[in-house]
Amino acid sequence: MKELLEVIEGRRSVLRFKPDPIPNADLEKILEAGRWAPSYANSQPWKFIVVRDPERRRALGALVERILVFRPGRVALSSPGVGEAPVVIAVVVDPARSPLHHLEAGAAAAQNMALMAHVLGYGSFWAGVAGRGEVEREIKRILRVPRGMRVVALLPLGKPAYEPEPGQRFPLAEIVVQEQMG
Numbered sequence: 001m002k003e004l005l006e007v008i009e010g011r012r013s014v015l016r017f018k019p020d021p022i023p024n025a026d027l028e029k030i031l032e033a034g035r036w037a038p039s040y041a042n043s044q045p046w047k048f049i050v051v052r053d054p055e056r057r058r059a060l061g062a063l064v065e066r067i068l069v070f071r072p073g074r075v076a077l078s079s080p081g082v083g084e085a086p087v088v089i090a091v092v093v094d095p096a097r098s099p100l101h102h103l104e105a106g107a108a109a110a111q112n113m114a115l116m117a118h119v120l121g122y123g124s125f126w127a128g129v130a131g132r133g134e135v136e137r138e139i140k141r142i143l144r145v146p147r148g149m150r151v152v153a154l155l156p157l158g159k160p161a162y163e164p165e166p167g168q169r170f171p172l173a174e175i176v177v178q179e180q181m182g
């Protein structure tokens with residue numbers, strides 16, 4: 001078993017996928033990891049929509065490709081990976097179940113799933129759709145998400161089609177503050 005920090009550091013956004021299917025046993029572990037995320041007052045305000053249908057995935061992918069993504073040193077269109085991955089998980093949350101903290105809960109679940117996918121040898125990336133107006137609305141229409149609910153993220157999952165570059169982060173010295181800021 002890899003050390004937790006090694007797992008966390010080793011996870012990279014993977015943007016392109018091989019078409020190989022994901023066995024149900026692996027998918028179940030990924031979903032279990034999402035189920036065990038923390039949430040305010042243990043409200044568990046989420047649903048995880050598993051999308052396998054190729055046309056539905058392609059429709060989601062076409063929407064995600066409209067999102068501009070800021071990557072180090074450049075702005076790019078989001079990758080076509082959502083349409084290409086064999087499975088896409090939509091993380092959806094219900095503000096009625098957790099009025100103040102539904103988005104954080106969904107984010108924790110999404111990250112848990114991304115980490116479990118990585119440990120199992122799958123890649124994923126976080127397609128951030130919450131608050132993206134028309135894109136989020138269209139995704140809700142395609143997945144028949146009830147009006148009041150929010151889509152936090154789409155997570156395409158599949159075997160990586162390439163080896164991602166090593167990750168980059170600000171050093172701890174730049175981001176850790178002792179006691180108080182300023």
Ligand SMILES: Cc1cc2nc3c(=O)[nH]c(=O)nc-3n(C[C@H](O)[C@H](O)[C@H](O)COP(=O)(O)O)c2cc1C
Nearest residue numbers: 011012013067069071078079125126127128167168
């Ligand atoms: C809230 C959120 C939204 C994101 N949205 C997108 C997106 O729409 N498209 C995309 O390609 N990557 C998206 N990403 C992935 C980030 O670009 C990526 O995590 C970041 O560049 C760091 O790279 P790493 O995940 O390989 O460490 C998103 C990540 C987060 C946390």
